[in-house]
Amino acid sequence: MLLPLAYLVIRAAEADPAQLASLIFRTRNLVLLHNTVLLTIGVVAATTVLAVPLAWLVVRTDIPARRAITLLSVLPLSVPGYVMAFALLGLGGNYGFMARVFNISLPRPSGYWGALVALSLYCFPYVFLNVRASLSGLDASLEESARSMGHGPARVVLRVILPHLRPALFSGWLIVAIYVLGDFGAIALMRYEVFSYAIYSQYAGAFDRVYAAWLSLMLLALALIPVVMEGRLLARARFARTGTGVARRIRRTALGVWRLPALLFVALAFAASIGLPFGMLGYWLSLSSPWAELPRVARAFLFSAGAAAPAAMAAVFIAVPLAYLRVRYPSALSRATERIVYVGYALPPLALALAMVFFSLRAARPLYQSLPLLVAAYVISFLALATGPIRAALLQAPRRLEEAARSLGLSPLAAFVRTVVPLLRRGMLASMVLVFVITMKELPITFLLAPTGYTTLSVAVFSRTSEALLAEAAPYAAAIVLFSSLFVGLLLRYEGRGE
Amino acid sequence: MLSITRRIVCVVMLASLSVAAFAAASAEAEEITLYSGRGESLVDPLIRRFESESGIRVRVRYAGTAELAVLLAEEGERTPADLFWGQDAGALGSLAAAGLLAELPTQLVDGIPDIYVSTTAQWVATSGRARVLAYSPERVSAEEQPASVFDLTKPRYRSRVGWAPTNGSFQAFVTAMRVAYGEELTLQWLRDMRANDTQVYRNNTALVEAIAAGEIDFTITNNYYLLRFLANDPDYPVEQRFFEDRDIGNLVNVASVGVLRSSNRFDAAVRFVEFLLSPEAQRYFTDTVNEYPVIAEVPPNAALESFQRLLLASPRIDLDSLEDLQGTLELLRQSGAL
Structure with missing residues (x-):
């Protein structure tokens, strides 16, 4: 984690002070900063409004087709940002879908609201997954006690449920916020100018690493604000059940007359977050000849999965001990280690990849542009995604269970494996899904660090869209979405069987 | 955990096998x-x-x-x-x-x-690839066509033009303008374009689409983007042309x-x-x-x-002189375009 930081500092030190000052102390940076902060807050709010009701409906109510709703709530993760943006843009305008099919010319979304909608529609699953894991791990007896003490349902939600969702919400928000800070593709398509604009134009416009390093450090500083805030807010909270006996099974609320509005909300959310991009992909596919490309798509998929699957597993195996130390042995050190994973996540991926190039060429030449190095870079970049759900699950795992296992003569490791790991299962699965799916979409790190000739699905998509061949890119983009969906579906199925 | 792990391991092994095969094939x-x-x-x-x-x-x-x-x-x-x-x-x-x-x-x-x-x-x-002017044939009449890229700052084009300041080929064009006309004039042009409410887009594809969508009427872009849209859809409602011969806009x-x-x-x-x-x-x-x-x-x-027409229309610029992108970025920043 610290290697990329060191790299940025090395590069930043090469700067010429006068030019640096003109780049960094521009009033326009303030405008960009202002836009960035506004957008981040907006997206965090919008994803919450989408995700929390969905999670609650799925876990706590008798809404039909819960499994399907869960799956559909995670699926938008598999949609690459530019597909979502193109889909939104392709709807409106004089020559858009609506104009050509229904003869209605809608204005195309753009600017703040366009960016907000596009980002929210594929980021809300981060919040959903976190909240859902937390809601289903919550001991129902807590709520029942609150009810028995005379609190109404609304007060129970406010006083008992929401406070317990805090870690899940915070870690979801953190992931979304940092994602928004760093995203460039969808935001640029929506013509909203944010801070990542400045970094992108420095690398891509001037092929410059020195000033881009400065801008990356500035972005990193910005991203650390929510990281520190989250750490502070959660520092002293305890969320595990302390009661004896078995946790109460969750009692589902009957929706009654609310059933229809709830289903309507769900339908609307999915029409936008899944219907739109899938429809767009389908339209592109119809313009291309997907079957001729099939062998290449299959090969690119193997490459993608061959990097994404080990990255997902490695991230989870590293995240579990990190989160465990943080939760069970809180100290300044364990807190710091756990926070540091966000450095990797908040770094602009191009800067991170260059850092890996820099160090591996000097210290580990044989590893350069090899699969293990690529996987390692993915893990550094996305470890933060894996820690959130695991930590939230761990916070709900009572320490007493482990103590009991120890007192029965198990070694610390065995006690951990036999008592805590089963309770972490949901969290670990969620982590794996998150890392796998985002890795499938990743570009800059893959560009620089994949073995030469290792053309993954996302690279294949890029190298077609960059030549304005949208239809040719469609089979590969569809494969990303399809295989990510299958992976999500597989995990959810497995998770369901465990119940 | 087991069954899922096994499945994942299978996928990984398959993938790494194919990678190994691919590495071996390349050794000869x-x-x-x-x-x-x-x-x-x-x-x-x-x-x-x-x-x-x-x-x-x-x-x-x-x-x-x-x-x-x-x-x-x-x-x-x-x-x-x-x-x-x-x-x-x-x-x-x-x-x-x-x-x-x-x-x-x-x-x-x-x-x-x-x-x-x-x-x-x-x-x-x-x-x-030539820089060209793309326009909407529905909304732009013949006498409205600008002769030079410098005309785009005139009031009649206000809010009707799109550009992509982060795009590499646009930046190369600005560098060429600096080489041909100097920093001051280029900066003035950039500022005038901004003042004329020129619309900002992500890249050339987005610019051409914006004309079709009716958001803008003109854009300066590379010649082949429109041709790729036309290949998929011959009715695509956008056309393109050169500025007058030797104009820097035809780089x-x-x-x-x-x-x-x-x-x-x-x-x-x-x-x-x-x-x-x-x-x-x-x-x-x-x-x-x-x-x-x-x-x-x-x-x-x-x-x-x-x-031959291309060689006539294009301005005389030494492409090696287009290497100072840092200077162009600075100018774009000064004008507020970046």
């Missing part, structure tokens, strides 16, 4: 490594031709031109690449300036028009290729460059990719202006 014949900023679907058919004709294997790393240029700068002498093929002259120029490119043999670049070769012969264009930018100085397979790399300049490859660029050939002996593509 002579082999060169190409970093390509040009897209796979365009490049791959050419690579296959070259491999079967020459017996030299080409390993290709596909990525963005900018990312690859930054990567090559970071790798320096340690790069595994023998060749770099980029979407614009600026990327090659920045590597040439950093001393990372080798000089190409003179007989290779003899007979290619000056606008297509670096003055130090460190890179050569593989195809040309010819290039996709170009260079051999890395650190390469120890120089001859094989040069053979690949030679192949890209051959009539066969040039014909492919002209017919399939809708770009301008760099040699004269290629039958013209009906969708493009003729090669």
Whole structure:
């Protein structure tokens, strides 16, 4: 984690002070900063409004087709940002879908609201997954006690449920916020100018690493604000059940007359977050000849999965001990280690990849542009995604269970494996899904660090869209979405069987 | 946990097997490594031709031109690449300036028009793309057409023009304007464009789409984007033309290729460059990719202006002078466009 930081500092030190000052102390940076902060807050709010009701409906109510709703709530993760943006843009305008099919010319979304909608529609699953894991791990007896003490349902939600969702919400928000800070593709398509604009134009416009390093450090500083805030807010909270006996099974609320509005909300959310991009992909596919490309798509998929699957597993195996130390042995050190994973996540991926190039060429030449190095870079970049759900699950795992296992003569490791790991299962699965799916979409790190000739699905998509061949890119983009969906579906199925 | 783990392990093993097979296959014949900023679907058919004709294997790393240029700068002498093929002259120029490119043999670049070769012969264009004015035939009348790119700052074009300040080919155009007209005039033009409410878009594709969508009426872009839209949809409601002859708005930018100085397979790399300049490859660029050939002996593509017309319309700019992108970025920032 610290290697990329060191790299940025090395590069930043090469700067010429006068030019640096003109780049960094521009009033326009303030405008960009202002836009960035506004957008981040907006997206965090919008994803919450989408995700929390969905999670609650799925876990706590008798809404039909819960499994399907869960799956559909995670699926938008598999949609690459530019597909979502193109889909939104392709709807409106004089020559858009609506104009050509229904003869209605809608204005195309753009600017703040366009960016907000596009980002929210594929980021809300981060919040959903976190909240859902937390809601289903919550001991129902807590709520029942609150009810028995005379609190109404609304007060129970406010006083008992929401406070317990805090870690899940915070870690979801953190992931979304940092994602928004760093995203460039969808935001640029929506013509909203944010801070990542400045970094992108420095690398891509001037092929410059020195000033881009400065801008990356500035972005990193910005991203650390929510990281520190989250750490502070959660520092002293305890969320595990302390009661004896078995946790109460969750009692589902009957929706009654609310059933229809709830289903309507769900339908609307999915029409936008899944219907739109899938429809767009389908339209592109119809313009291309997907079957001729099939062998290449299959090969690119193997490459993608061959990097994404080990990255997902490695991230989870590293995240579990990190989160465990943080939760069970809180100290300044364990807190710091756990926070540091966000450095990797908040770094602009191009800067991170260059850092890996820099160090591996000097210290580990044989590893350069090899699969293990690529996987390692993915893990550094996305470890933060894996820690959130695991930590939230761990916070709900009572320490007493482990103590009991120890007192029965198990070694610390065995006690951990036999008592805590089963309770972490949901969290670990969620982590794996998150890392796998985002890795499938990743570009800059893959560009620089994949073995030469290792053309993954996302690279294949890029190298077609960059030549304005949208239809040719469609089979590969569809494969990303399809295989990510299958992976999500597989995990959810497995998770369901465990119940 | 087990069943799912097993499935994942299966996938991983399959994938790593295919990777291993792929590595083993590449161990035999002579082999060169190409970093390509040009897209796979365009490049791959050419690579296959070259491999079967020459017996030299080409390993290709596909990525963005900018990312690859930054990567090559970071790798320096340690790069595994023998060749770099980029979407614009600026990327090659920045590597040439950093001393990372080798000089190409003179007989290779003899007979290619000056606008297509670096003055130090460190890179050569593989195809040309002209900057053009794209417009909406529905909303723009004949007498409304601007004669020069400098006209776009006039009040009648207010809010009707789109541009993409982060785009590489746009920045190369601004650099050319600086070289031809100086910093002051260029800065003035940029400021006037901003003051005239020129709309900002992500890239050339987005610009052309914005005309079709009715958001803007004009844009300055590269010639081949519209042609690719038209290939999928002949009714696409956008047209394009040159400004008057020699206008800086008609700049010819290039996709170009260079051999890395650190390469120890120089001859094989040069053979690949030679192949890209051959009539066969040039014909492919002209017919399939809708770009301008760099040699004269290629039958013209009906969708493009003729090669001779292009040489007439294009301004006289030394493409090597387009390497100072830092200066252009600074100007763009001063004007508030970035």
